Amino acid sequence: MEELFSQIAGHVRGMWRFRWWGLAFAWIAGITGGFVIYSMPDRYESTARIYVDTQSVLRPLMSGLAVQPNIDQQIAILSRTLITRPNVEKLITMADLDPGARTPAQREALIAELTRGLQIRGAGRNNLFTLAYQDAHPERAQRIVQALVSLFVESGLVGKRQDSTSARRFIDEQIAGYEQKLGEAENRLKDFRLRNMALLGDGGRDYVSQMAELSAQLRQAELELKEAQNSRDSLKRQLVGEEPVLLAQPPNPLSVALPEIDGRIDALKKNLDGLLLRYTDEHPDIVGVRRVIAQLEEQKQKEVEAMRKVDTGAPWAPNANPVVQQMKISLAEAEARVASLEARVAEFGSRLAQLRSSAELLPKIEAEQTQLNRDYEVHKRNYEALVARRESANMSVEMTAQGGVTEFRVIDPPSLPNKPAAPNRALLMPLAGLIGLGAGIALAFLLSQLRPAFDNVRSLREIIGLPVLGAVSLVADPVLQKRRRRGLLAFGGGVAGFIVVVAGMTAMVQLLQG
Template sequence: MDELLRQATAILRGMWQRRWLGIIVAWVVGAASVAAVLAIPDKYEASARIFVDTQSILRPLMAGLVTQPNVDQQVMMLSRTLITRPNVEKLIRMADLDLKIDSKSERDALAETLMSSLKINNTSRDNIYTLSYRDVQPEQAKRVVQSLVSIFVESNLGDSRKDSESARKFLDKEIAGYEKKLEEAEARLKEFKLRNLANETSEGKDHFSRMSTAGALLEQSRLELREAEQSRDALKRQLLGEEPVLLPEATQEPIAGVSIPEIDSRIDALQRNMDAMLQRFTEKHPDVVSTRRLIKELEVQKQEEIVARRKSALANPTASVNSSPVYQQLKVSLSETEARIAALLTRVAEYQARYDRLKSAIALVPQLEAEFTQLNRDYEINKKNYEQLVQRRESASLGSEMDNAAGVDFRLIDPPRASPKPVAPNRTLFLPLTMLLALIAGVAVTFAASQLRPVFFDARALREACGLPLLGTVSLLADEARKGRERKDLLRFAAACISFVGVYGAGLLVFFVLSARTA
C-alpha cells in the first residue's frame, strides 16, 4: 500500500511540473471543440403518423370461404423492408433530391445517407407507424417524408395485387394441366368401355352379379315353361275326352261359368250407368228405378236363353258339346297356352345363351376389373385435384375481390410536418461535454509529458530507474526570492484555471439565455 501511495505521489508531482502544458492544451482543445459544436449545422425533423386499419367486417363473414392472409404480419414486414435501395432511389426522384446531383457517386452517397437517416417506428399493438427524417432544410425534410408515405401506401397495394395475380396465374396453369389429364383419362375410359361394351350393364353390377341374375332368370323361365306345358297337356286331355266335361242339366240353376255375351254386355253397361247415377241421385230417382227394371228384365231374358240352350243340348248331345261355351273356352285356353309355351321357349333359349356367354367370359373378369379399377382410380385422383384447384381459384378470386372491397385502410393521422426549431445537434448537452473533454485532454497530455520526460524527487526513484548504486544526494535550500516566484507561479496557474472555468461558465450561461429567448 505504501509503495502504491509513493508511486502515485511521484506521478502527481511529475504532472504538476507540466501543469502549464496541461492548461494550454485544455484551452486549445476547449476552444476547438466549442467551435466544432457551434459549426455543426442545425437539422430539422419532419415526421408523419399513419394508422393501418387491418380490421374489416367482411373478414369474419368470409371466414372459411376465402383464403385470408395475415394482414398484420404483411404490413409489419412491409414497414421493415420499406427502406430499400430501389425505394430510396424512387424517393430521391419523387422529392427532387437529384436536381443538384451530377455524378453516380454523389447519388450513391445520397442514397446511403437517406437509408441511414430514414426512420420507421411502430407500436405493434395499435398499428400506428411514425415516419421521420432529419435534414438541414425543413421543407426538404417534409418532401422526403411525404414521398415516403406515398411509397408506403403504394407498396402495400402493389404487393397485394402482385400476389393475387401470381396466385391466379399459377392456379390457371395447374388447372389447365389437370384438364388435359382428365381428358386423357376420359379417353382411356371411353376406349375401355367401347372395347368391353358386351360386359357393361346399366345397373352397374359386376360380372358375378350379372351371372347370378341371368341364372335366376333362366331357372324362373324354365319353371314357367314347365307350368305352361302341364297346363297345355291338361287342356288337351279334356278336349280329347280323357277327362269328362260336365254340362249343366236343365233342371239345375245356371252355373257361374255359363254366359251370354250379348246380354252380359248390356247388363254390364246398365250396371255401370246405374253406379254413376247413384253417385248423384237416390234410390227413388226415376232414372235409377228405370235402370233397375231394365237390368231385371235382361237377367230374366238371360235365364230363359240359358234354359233354351240346355234343352237343345239335351236333344242333341254331340252338337251341344261342340257348341258349348265351356268347350269353346277350353280351345281358346289351349291356343293361348301353346302361344305362351312358344314365347317361353324363346325366353329360355335367350337366357341360356346369355348365361353361357357370361360363364365363358368369367376368366377375363378379374383382368377387366383390375384394368377398370386402375383407370377409374387415376381418373378419380385427377378429378379430385382438379375440383380442389378450381375451388381454390374461385376462393382466391373471391379473396382478391374482398381485398379490393375491404382491404387495408391507411389513415394519415398526422400529415408530414417539419419542426419549426432544429432538433439537432443538442448543443445544451455538447457544450458542457466539451469542457469535460478539454480537462481530460489537459490531464492526459500532462501525464504523457511526465512519463516521457520523468523528474526524480527522491534518491530511491533515481536508483530504481538507473539501476546503478547511488553515492549520495545534494539538497537544495530555497531562498525567499525563489519561494516568491513559486507563489506567483501558483497564483498565475490558479488564475488560468479559474479563467478557463469562468469563460466556459459565462459562455454556457449566454448560450442558455439565448436558447431560452428563441424558445
C-alpha cells in the same frame, strides 16, 4: 492490491510533472471542439404521422367467405422495406430534387444521403408511424417528407393490388392445369371402363353381383325350360292316336293346311314379332325361333310330299275336329317356348362361363380401377378447392375495392420546422469539454511515459536490480513552498477557468437555440 495502488500513484506523480502541458492541450482541444461544434450547419427536421386503420367492419362480416390477409404484418413489413433504391429514386422525382443532381456522381450522393436520412419509426402495435427527415433547408425537408408520405400510402395500396393480381393469376394457372389433369383422368377412366365393360357391369354392380345375378337368371331359365318341356310332352301324349281327315289336293304343298304344324308356325311367328320389338336380328332367342320355323316348314313340306306319294287321288288337306286342332296349336306354342328357353339357357350359360374364365383378371382390374378412381378424385377435389379459393380471392378483391379494408390517415401533415433539430450544441459543448480534459490527461500520461523519472527508492531498486544505499531528501524552504502554492493555485485556476468557459459556451448556445 498495494502494488497496484503503488503503480497508480507512480503514474499520477509522473503525469503531475507534465500537468501544464496537459492543461494547455486541454484548453486547445476544448476551444477547438467548441468552435467546430458552433460552426456545424443547422439541420431542420420535418415530421409527419400516419395512422393505418386495419379494423374494417367488413372483415368480421366476410370471415370465412373472403381471404383475410394479415394486414398488420403487411404494414409492418412495408414500413421496413419502403426505403429502397427504386423508391428513393421515385422520391427524388416527386420532391423535385433532380435539379440538384445533374451528374451521375451527384445523383448517387443524393441517393445515399436520402437513404441514410429517411426515417420511419413505428409506435408499437397501434399502426401509428412517424416519417422524418433532416435537411439544411426546412422547405426541402418538408417536400421530402411529403413525398415520402405519398410514397408510403401508394406503396401500401399498390402492394395490395399486386398481391391480389398475382394470387389470382397463380390460382387461374393452377385451375387450368388441374382442368387438363382432370380431363386426362376422365379419359383414362372412360377407356378403362370401355375395355372392361363385361367385368365392370353397369357401374352399380361389381363382378360378384354379376355372377350371382347370372346364376340366378340361369337357374330361373332352366326351371322355365323344364316346365315348358313337361308341358310339351304332355300335349304330345294327348295327341297320340289321332287320325286326320284328308281333303282335296292343293296346287302348292306349302299351302296345304296342316293344323298341327301351321299352329306351331303361327305361334312361333307371333313370338318372333314380339322378340323383334325388343332385340336385334342377331339375338340368340330370335336366331333360335327362326331356326325352329324353318325346321317346321321343312317338316310340313316333307309330310305333304309323303301323303302325295301314298295316294295320288286322295285329298291333301288334313283336317281334324276343333279340339284336336286346338291341342296341336298349343303344342306348337309349347315347342316355340321350349326353343326360346333353350336359347336363353345357352346364352346365360355362355355369359356365366365367360365371367368365370375372367376371374383371374379381376384383382388386377379392380386394383387398376381403384387407382384410376383415386387419381380422379384427387384431381377433382383439388380442382374444386382451387375454384372455391378463386371465388374467395375475387370476393376479397371486391371487398378491398368497395369497402376499403385498409385506410391510411395522415394524423399530422409534414411540418415546416422553424428551429434546428441538429446538432444539439447544448449537449455537444460539455462533451467537447470532457473530450478536451481527456486529451490533456492523455498527453500528460504520454509525456510521462516518454520521459520517465524515479520518484522513490523502491521503484529505483526494482528497475535497476541493485541495492540502494540511501536517498537525499529535498527540504523545501519558505520561498519554494510559496512558489509551489502559487503553482497549485494557478493550475487550479486554469482547470476552473476551463470548466467555466465550457459552461459559458453551453449556456450561450442554449440561449441562441432558445
